[in-house]
Amino acid sequence: MAVLLAFVVVLVLNAVALDNETEPASIPPEGMRLVDTTSGPLQVLDTGPAADPGATPIVLIHGTGGAINWWDEVVPLLEPGRRVIAIDMLGYGGSTKPESDYSVETQAGLISQVLARLGVSRAAVAGHSLGGSVATALAVNSPDLVAAVILVDSAPDSSFGGLSGSAKAIKIPLFGQALWRIAPDGLIRQNLEQAFVPGFEVPDKFVDDVRAMTFPAYRKSLDSGEDFTDGNPLTDQLGRTGDPLLVIFGEDDQFYPARETISAYATVPGVKTLLIPGVGHSPQVEVPERTAAAMAAFVNGLPPQVEIKPPVTAPDNGKEKKGNGGGSKEEKAGKQSGSGKQQNSEGGSQKQSKDKSGSGK
Numbered sequence: 001m002a003v004l005l006a007f008v009v010v011l012v013l014n015a016v017a018l019d020n021e022t023e024p025a026s027i028p029p030e031g032m033r034l035v036d037t038t039s040g041p042l043q044v045l046d047t048g049p050a051a052d053p054g055a056t057p058i059v060l061i062h063g064t065g066g067a068i069n070w071w072d073e074v075v076p077l078l079e080p081g082r083r084v085i086a087i088d089m090l091g092y093g094g095s096t097k098p099e100s101d102y103s104v105e106t107q108a109g110l111i112s113q114v115l116a117r118l119g120v121s122r123a124a125v126a127g128h129s130l131g132g133s134v135a136t137a138l139a140v141n142s143p144d145l146v147a148a149v150i151l152v153d154s155a156p157d158s159s160f161g162g163l164s165g166s167a168k169a170i171k172i173p174l175f176g177q178a179l180w181r182i183a184p185d186g187l188i189r190q191n192l193e194q195a196f197v198p199g200f201e202v203p204d205k206f207v208d209d210v211r212a213m214t215f216p217a218y219r220k221s222l223d224s225g226e227d228f229t230d231g232n233p234l235t236d237q238l239g240r241t242g243d244p245l246l247v248i249f250g251e252d253d254q255f256y257p258a259r260e261t262i263s264a265y266a267t268v269p270g271v272k273t274l275l276i277p278g279v280g281h282s283p284q285v286e287v288p289e290r291t292a293a294a295m296a297a298f299v300n301g302l303p304p305q306v307e308i309k310p311p312v313t314a315p316d317n318g319k320e321k322k323g324n325g326g327g328s329k330e331e332k333a334g335k336q337s338g339s340g341k342q343q344n345s346e347g348g349s350q351k352q353s354k355d356k357s358g359s360g361k
Helices: 004-019 104-117 130-141 164-168 175-183 185-195 204-211 215-229 234-241 258-267 288-300 329-333
Strands: 031-037 044-046 058-061 086-089 123-128 146-151 245-250 272-276
Touching: 004 329, 031 058, 031 104, 031 272, 058 104, 058 130, 058 146, 058 175, 086 204, 086 245, 123 130, 123 204, 130 215, 130 234, 146 234, 185 204, 185 329, 234 258, 245 288, 258 272, 272 288
Parallel strands: 058 086, 058 123, 123 146, 146 245, 245 272
Antiparallel strands: 031 044, 044 086
16 A cells, blocks of 8 residues: 555656656757747758748748658758748747647747747748647648748647547556656657658657657647647638638548548638558658658748838938928839738648657658
8 A cells, every 4th residue: 555655656756757858958059040039049951042032931830749750851841932931839849839829829929929020020830739739720820921832731729639549648647657758759749640650660860859848838739739639620720710721631531531622622712632552640841852742832822922022212412301292202103012812722732858748740
């Protein structure tokens, strides 16, 4: 009895310690930087302004257990001619890891702050899995910022499937924290295998991404994804925004039934879909060329970026000028914009030492 009581006490103390775990942002590697937000600095990869100022920038958002490096193969394929920005969400990669808040809406708001600091006023936003919910929240809450949305294996809501095995067991009180503390790399790798087609060799860097997380960041991210779509699926939210939408899915996704899930997006007017055979939950890792080509073609079909410059003010020569009452030429002209929904389908469809465990969802 005393042994059992001692065991329970250890479990409780471990849970309390992990539930209050925080970490500051890490020193960014070469090519990346930290951008301050109201919740702390986020790590960002920014290829810089494009040679063509009219090319729409693309923002990349990873999924649960991920980081910027889940887009490593895609960034150079998208970069020629356009600006590409990949962001470690709050609690992930090199970004700061507070005890809370990890809601989807908060993640979207922080990304909006990052883009503002980088001088990005309008962009196409791509999200993988949970990142798709964050991209959707960004489109809903910052409509002037989002030119289009790209979802990569993101289900409309949790009714289509989700985590299984020990990755899901993380949510069990006390047991989840214990599992997070003692899980070996092999268990983390096993959970990550669900994020790819069967037989795909999981890169070590993805195991390191899970090790880099704190328990609150991982657990609360899982909960936030479900909360965001509960009673308000991505299909409904994106349908209301009117933004051009591309949905990409691997046909052999192990989290969701791909055909059924991608078909659900047919309710979004003008949606484009791409179902890729022989690919699992992470097309941007498994088939980066195919994924990048589809993303680039979709974004290239958007209306060109228009740089709106402030009115030019004549030099003050010490003389008071009388106004003509009509304002500047730019003020008279105003701003023009266009969105234009995308028609037709491109896939033939209508439409990081701690002991931890993770999933890559």
